[in-house]
Amino acid sequence: MSRSYPPVSLLGAPTDIGAGHRGAGLGPEALRIAGLPEALAARGIDVVDRGNLDGPRNPWQPPTDGYRHLGEVVEWNRVVMEGVAAELAAGRMPILLGGDHCLGIGSITAVANHCRKAGKKLRVIWLDAHADFNTHNVTPSGNIHGMPVACLCGLGPQELTQLGGNAPALHPSEIRQIGIRSVDEGEKRLVQEHGLDVYDMRYIDEVGMKRAMEEALDGVDADTHVHVSFDVDFLDPSIAPGVGTTVPGGPNYREAQLVMEMIADSGGMGSLDIVELNPLLDAQNATAKLAVDLVESLFGKSTLMRD
Ligand SMILES: NC(=[NH2+])NCCC[C@H](N)C(=O)O
Numbered sequence: 001m002s003r004s005y006p007p008v009s010l011l012g013a014p015t016d017i018g019a020g021h022r023g024a025g026l027g028p029e030a031l032r033i034a035g036l037p038e039a040l041a042a043r044g045i046d047v048v049d050r051g052n053l054d055g056p057r058n059p060w061q062p063p064t065d066g067y068r069h070l071g072e073v074v075e076w077n078r079v080v081m082e083g084v085a086a087e088l089a090a091g092r093m094p095i096l097l098g099g100d101h102c103l104g105i106g107s108i109t110a111v112a113n114h115c116r117k118a119g120k121k122l123r124v125i126w127l128d129a130h131a132d133f134n135t136h137n138v139t140p141s142g143n144i145h146g147m148p149v150a151c152l153c154g155l156g157p158q159e160l161t162q163l164g165g166n167a168p169a170l171h172p173s174e175i176r177q178i179g180i181r182s183v184d185e186g187e188k189r190l191v192q193e194h195g196l197d198v199y200d201m202r203y204i205d206e207v208g209m210k211r212a213m214e215e216a217l218d219g220v221d222a223d224t225h226v227h228v229s230f231d232v233d234f235l236d237p238s239i240a241p242g243v244g245t246t247v248p249g250g251p252n253y254r255e256a257q258l259v260m261e262m263i264a265d266s267g268g269m270g271s272l273d274i275v276e277l278n279p280l281l282d283a284q285n286a287t288a289k290l291a292v293d294l295v296e297s298l299f300g301k302s303t304l305m306r307d
C-alpha cells in the first residue's frame with residue numbers, strides 16, 4: 001500500500017527538562033546530523049525544518065512536591081502545543097524532535113484538539129519501554145517524563161492536564177502502548193485502574209509482534225488520525241544505547257522495523273514525536289541513525305513493492 005504524504009514540518013524542542021539525565025536536549029541536532037531531513041526528502045516528501053522552539057533552560061533542581069521543574073515543563077509544553085497546533089492547522093504533518101518525553105503532553109494535546117475540530121478519531125501508538133503513567137504521589141523520581149500519559153488522561157497537575165482546555169486531552173481507549181517492560185509499583189495499579197491497553201514484552205514474546213501490532217492498529221480507518229509517540233528507549237539497548245533510561249529486553253531491529261512498516265501500511269499516520277534520544281550516551285550517533293532508518297520505514301520505505 002502506498003500513500004502520498006502531506007508536507008512535513010520538523011520542529012526541534014531541545015530540552016531535557018522532564019528527564020533525570022542531561023543530554024536529551026541535544027536530540028534535535030543529532031537527528032538532523034543523522035540525516036533526517038534528507039531521508040524524508042529522498043522519499044519524495046516535501047519537508048521543511050522549522051528549526052528549534054525556544055523555552056526555559058534547565059535549572060537542574062531536585063523535585064519539589066513530587067515534580068521536578070514543573071513550571072519549566074509547563075512552559076515547554078505550551079510552546080510545543082502551539083507549534084504543533086500551527087502545523088496541523090496549516091495542513092502539515094508535524095514531526096517533533098525531542099527533547100524528553102514530557103513534551104508528549106503538549107504535542108498530543110495539540111493533536112487531540114485538532115482531531116476534535118476535524119471530527120477525526122484519534123489513535124495514539126505509544127512506543128516505549130515505560131508506561132509513563134506516574135503521578136506525583138507514586139513517582140519514584142519526580143521526573144515528569146515518567147508522567148505524560150497520566151497527564152494526558154487527566155491525572156496530574158492542572159497546568160498540564162488542562163493545557164489545551166478543561167477536558168482531558170485523551171481517553172485511555174485512544175492509546176495503545178507497545179514494548180512496555182518497566183512499570184513502577186504504584187504505576188502498575190494506575191495502569192490497571194484506568195484500563196490502559198498495554199502490549200508489554202511478555203505479550204509480544206507470546207503472540208509475536210505481527211499479531212500485537214494488528215491488534216494495536218485494529219479499527220484504524222480513513223477517519224482515524226494516528227499519532228506515533230516514539231520514545232527511542234522502546235528499542236533494545238543493544239541496538240539503541242543513546243537514551244537515558246535503558247531497559248533490557250526490548251524489540252530487536254527486525255521487530256522494530258515491522259512495527260514501523262505496519263503503522264505505515266495503516267495509512268493513518270498524521271503526526272510523530274521522536275523523543276528521549278540522548279547523544280551524550282550514544283556511540284557515534286548510531287542511535288540517531290537507527291531512528292532515522294526507522295522513520296524511513298514509518299514513511300513507507302520497504303524492500304519490495306507490496307501492493
Ligand atoms: N520517558 C521516559 N523515558 N520515562 C522514563 C520513566 C522512568 C520511571 N518510570 C520514572 O517515572 O521515573
Ligand SMILES: [Mn+2]
Nearest residue numbers: 129130231233
Ligand atoms: Mn521510555
Ligand SMILES: [Mn+2]
Nearest residue numbers: 101128132231
Ligand atoms: Mn517515554
